[in-house]
Amino acid sequence: MSSHAGRVALVTGAGRGIGRAIADSHAAAGAAVAYLDHDRELAETAAREAVAKGWQAVGLSADVADYEAVVEACRKVTDAFGPVDILVNNAGISPKTGADGRRSPAWEMSPEEFRRVLDVNLTGAFNCARAVLPGMKAMGRGRIVNQSSVAGKTFCDIVGVHYAASKAALIGFTKHLAGEVGPFGITVNAVAPGRIDTPLMRGTASEANEAARMATPLRRLGSPEDVAATYLFLTSDSASFVTGQVVDVAGGWLMT
Amino acid sequence: MTTTTHDFSGRTLLLTGAVGTIGREIAKRFLASGANCVVTDLDLDAVTSFARDLDPNLERVLPLKHDAGMPEDAERVAQAAKDRFGAIDFVVTSAGLYKDAMVETMTDAQWKQSLAVNLDGVFYTCRAAIPHLAEGGSIVNIASVAGHRGSFAHAHYAAAKGAVLTFSRSLAVELAPKIRVNAVSPGLIDGPMVQNLLQMTGTKLIEQTPLKRLGKPEEIASVIAFLCSSDASFITGASLHVNGGLYISS
Numbered sequence: 082m083s084s085h086a087g088r089v090a091l092v093t094g095a096g097r098g099i100g101r102a103i104a105d106s107h108a109a110a111g112a113a114v115a116y117l118d119h120d121r122e123l124a125e126t127a128a129r130e131a132v133a134k135g136w137q138a139v140g141l142s143a144d145v146a147d148y149e150a151v152v153e154a155c156r157k158v159t160d161a162f163g164p165v166d167i168l169v170n171n172a173g174i175s176p177k178t179g180a181d182g183r184r185s186p187a188w189e190m191s192p193e194e195f196r197r198v199l200d201v202n203l204t205g206a207f208n209c210a211r212a213v214l215p216g217m218k219a220m221g222r223g224r225i226v227n228q229s230s231v232a233g234k235t236f237c238d239i240v241g242v243h244y245a246a247s248k249a250a251l252i253g254f255t256k257h258l259a260g261e262v263g264p265f266g267i268t269v270n271a272v273a274p275g276r277i278d279t280p281l282m283r284g285t286a287s288e289a290n291e292a293a294r295m296a297t298p299l300r301r302l303g304s305p306e307d308v309a310a311t312y313l314f315l316t317s318d319s320a321s322f323v324t325g326q327v328v329d330v331a332g333g334w335l336m337t
Numbered sequence: 338m339t340t341t342t343h344d345f346s347g348r349t350l351l352l353t354g355a356v357g358t359i360g361r362e363i364a365k366r367f368l369a370s371g372a373n374c375v376v377t378d379l380d381l382d383a384v385t386s387f388a389r390d391l392d393p394n395l396e397r398v399l400p401l402k403h404d405a406g407m408p409e410d411a412e413r414v415a416q417a418a419k420d421r422f423g424a425i426d427f428v429v430t431s432a433g434l435y436k437d438a439m440v441e442t443m444t445d446a447q448w449k450q451s452l453a454v455n456l457d458g459v460f461y462t463c464r465a466a467i468p469h470l471a472e473g474g475s476i477v478n479i480a481s482v483a484g485h486r487g488s489f490a491h492a493h494y495a496a497a498k499g500a501v502l503t504f505s506r507s508l509a510v511e512l513a514p515k516i517r518v519n520a521v522s523p524g525l526i527d528g529p530m531v532q533n534l535l536q537m538t539g540t541k542l543i544e545q546t547p548l549k550r551l552g553k554p555e556e557i558a559s560v561i562a563f564l565c566s567s568d569a570s571f572i573t574g575a576s577l578h579v580n581g582g583l584y585i586s587s
Contacts, residue, residue, distance in 0.1 A: 084342075256585045263547020263582045275571075298513030299573060307571035314568060319559035322524075322552040325585035326578045333509050333574035 084317050086111035089162040091155065093145050093209060094172030096123025098279035099228070102305035103169050103312045108136035110313060113162040117141045117154055119172070137162065145172045145205030146197075148212075155212040164216035167316045170206035170251075171228040174198055175244045175281055182286055184241035195243045202247035206254060214262065223267035224316040225258065227251045229327060231273050234337035239276075239289050248273075252327055259325030268324035270315050275331025277303040298333030343566040346371030348471075349422040350565075351415065353405055353462055354432030356383045358528030359479065362558040363429055364391060368398065370562065372427070375418040377403030379432070405432040405458025406450075408465075415465035424471040427565045430459045430478045430501075435530050437490045448493050455497030456504070463508060467516075475565040476518045478505045479557075480576060482584045484522060498522075502576055509574035517573035519564050524580020527551040547582030 090107045094100035096118030108114040108131045116131070118124035121142035128140030139161050143150040158165055176194055179185040185194065206227055217223030232240045233248025252271055259269040276282065276293035282302075294302055311330050314320055329337060350367045354360045355376035364374050368391055378384035381402035388400035399421050403410045418425050434454040438447050459478050466476070483491055484498025502520050509518035525531050525542055531551065535542070543549060560579050563569055578584065 259582050259585060260547050264549050266548075268548070268582075298510050299517075299571065300514045303571040310568035310570075311572065314563045319563055321559075322548065322556035322579050322581050323560065323577070324547060325582040328572070328577060329575045330571050331575075332571050333513055336506050336509075336574040 083111035085313075088112040088166045089115075089158065089164065090167035090169065090316070091115045091117060091158055091165045091209065091213065092169040092171060093117045093205065096120050096127055098281055099274070099277060099305045099308045100169070100171040101127055102309035103171060104138075105131060106306070106309040106313045107167065107316070108138050109134075112167065113137035115139050115141055115154070115158040115162070117143055117145075117172070119144050145208055146200040148208045151208040152212050155209075159216070164220060165213040166217070166220070166222065167224045168209055168213050169226050169228075169312060169316075170209055172205050173202045173228060173247070175240055177241070177285055184239065187242045190241065190243065198241070198243035199247050199250070202244070203250045203254065206251060210258065214267070217267050218262070218265045221266045223262070223265075225267065225269045226312055226315050227255050227269070227271040229255070229271040229273045231275050231329060231331050231335045231337050234273060234327075235335050237335070239285055239293070255327065256325050263324055268320070270320070270323060270325070271327040272308060272311050272315070273327050273329045273331065273337065274308050275303060275329070275334035277305060277308055279305060293334065296334055297331070301332065303330060303332060343370050343562055343568070345426075345565070348426035349373040349375065349418060349424060350427040350429060351375045351377070351418050351425050351462070351466055352429045352431060353377050353403055353458065354430070355400075356380060356387050357431055357433070358530065359523065359526060359554045359557045360431040361387065362554040363431060363561055364398075366555070366558040366562050367427070368392065373397045373399075373422045375399045375401065375414065375421070377401045377414050379404055403432070405462065406453030408461045411458075411461035411465040415462070415469055419469040425466050425469045426471050426474045428463060428466045428470070428474075428476040429561055430462050432458050433479065435491065435494050437533065438493065439490055440492045443493065451493035452497050455494060456500050459501050459504060467512070470516050472515045474516045475569075476505075476508065476512075476516065477561050477564050478518070478520045480505070480520045480522045482522050482524045482578065482580050485578075485586055486584050505576070506574045513573060517569070519569075519572060519574070520576040521557060521560055521564065522576055522578045522580070523552065523557050524578070524583040525551050526554055526557060528554060542583065545583060546580070550581065552579060552581055
């Protein structure tokens with residue numbers, strides 16, 4: 082499949098889990114992909130394995146919360162492949178610092194933990210969009226897809242208040258940005274996954290995951306590939322008239 | 338870049354309202370992806386001629402007359418799809434009726450006709466198809482931005498489309514995990530249906546659309562193909578807006 086031939090994609094949090102699946106699916110579809118991750122080893126391994134498959138890939142390390150580091154990473158992507166057409170804001174953290182690997186309740190959460198989650202999950206998305214938008218605007222095209230969550234739309238007992246707030250904020254960010262940049266041929270959408278089987282998820286208690294599975298009409302957890310396929314759709318021409326939207330990939334869970 | 342393509346070979350689509358602007362593009366897209374297409378419409382001559390244009394020998398396309406508001410028509414077309422192709426994999430309800438009427442002067446007949454086509458027809462078609470649906474199948478009901486936002490001079494249409502959204506979610510729960518059910522809500526799509534509206538409102542609505550243009554019917558068909566494909570295998574009970582940003586909702 083070469084639906085994305087000639088496109089340059091930057092995927093944050095691409096070292097593992099959903100981000101890795103998104104980056105891999107774009108590379109397999111013909112895009113040149115920058116695998117960005119806070120963890121350099123993960124990013125470089127993922128990119129090396131992509132190249133071994135005959136895909137175009139480069140591994141980069143940056144903390145998305147650090148604007149200067151993001152700008153520097155984007156410069157490297159542009160040097161390697163040209164200006165970024167597709168930005169996937171996937172990097173995110175969901176600390177579970179409470180008892181038994183559960184979320185910290187709001188009344189016990191440290192302000193530093195709250196701030197760090199917003200810095201990565203929300204400000205990180207702004208930093209990356211800020212860095213690539215001038216190039217997209219100049220090209221008159223672009224695709225930005227932000228990783229939200231059903232937890233950003235309704236109460237979800239598994240995550241912490243910081244994560245829920247950051248994912249809700251990404252929805253507002255998506256909708257507003259879509260309105261601003263639509264006239265330049267750039268679409269901006271969000272994906273709201275339900276319970277997806279990832280390393281991040283396995284950090285939580287298994288009973289919570291089993292409860293989510295039973296509450297999901299499709300009676301299974303999602304896979305990273307399920308989510309990646311929706312990203313590939315939203316960044317393709319198949320979704321050329323879709324912008325400002327939040328697509329639930331949740332197996333019917335919560336039906337937000 | 339091209340749109341992603343799917344392999345629907347050996348699978349069967351039941352499509353209502355097939356000669357509408359959007360319906361035609363859905364049929365073309367699924368046929369090109371290898372599916373068998375049972376194409377139904379109120380206008381038998383038009384749908385037969387359309388079917389022959391697509392597939393001169395009618396090998397993979399079966400045109401049928403179908404009044405969406407008639408339950409016995411739904412039963413007949415679903416049975417015909419099963420008899421001809423063995424099972425139904427995809428159902429797309431594209432039949433719709435969009436007429437201008439203000440509530441204060443709307444007649445009972447206008448109200449009932451709109452609800453019959455836009456809402457009852459979805460129920461009848463889905464109910465009739467369920468016994469013949471293959472596991473892994475997918476239903477996509479076409480709603481509208483009007484079903485979320487309401488619509489001036491189209492309260493009957495908007496009410497019916499809003500009901501289609503909640504009908505779809507309910508059916509998604511009933512048919513899970515074997516069958517997925519989703520809705521697509523088009524915004525302003527270029528075609529005869531929006532001509533009156535554009536004459537009344539001028540360029541205002543296009544200016545309000547972030548992408549600054551009308552949608553193309555192919556851009557609805559491509560979203561429906563995605564929702565029917567295995568790429569959307571974890572998406573059910575969802576509604577997908579395709580409106581260029583004209584209406585940005587949850």
